Amino acid sequence: MKHILGGLLALACVATPWSAAGVREAPGDLQSCVVTATGPGDRRTLVQWMFSAIALHPDLEDLARVSDARREQANRAMGELMVRLLTVDCADQARQAFRDGSADAAIGEAFGRIGQMAGEGLFAEPRVAAEAQGLIRHVDMNRLVELFLP
Structure with missing residues (x-):
């Protein structure tokens, strides 16, 4: 389970679905169930x-501060969400993945996908999207255009 949690953080942070070549997919499609069972409040959690954990990275420490109490609250909420998704909402699919020996891959893919969805939601928020476009002010377009000239 520790391996699954570590993988979950890594998968969520890169916000791309994980593919385990050669690993059998759990019948019942755990990923599909987790995606369907995850609502906007869950993606917020x-x-x-993700942010509370990432804020600890040395390259980000001066950009964001998350109190230990708030980080613990985020850990607790995420733990509860993970347990609910795997033992209530998608229990049959999770059980099947464990039986098939594909639990690591199936859980990684499922939580990687909702991590991707959460990341997409972050950048869809108008203020975040507008600020992300702010980098254009600092891009030397003339230098980029030179790439396409003969």
Whole structure:
């Protein structure tokens, strides 16, 4: 389970689905179930958990401060979400993945996908999207155009 949690953070942070070549997919499609069972509030929980963990990275420490109490709250909420998704909402699919020996891959893919969805939601927020476009002010377009000239 520790391996799954570590993988979950890594998968969520890169916000791309994980593919395990050669690993059998769990019948019942755990990923599909987790995606369907995850609502906007759940994605908010996931994003807050991701941010609280990422804020500890040395390259980001001066950009964001998350109190230990708030980080613990995010950890607790994410733990509860993970347990609910795997033991209530998608229990049959999770059980099947464990039986098939594909639990690591199936859980990684499922939580990687909702991590991707959460990341997409972050950048869809108008203020975040507008600020992300702010980098254009600092791009030397003439230098980029030179790439396409003969």
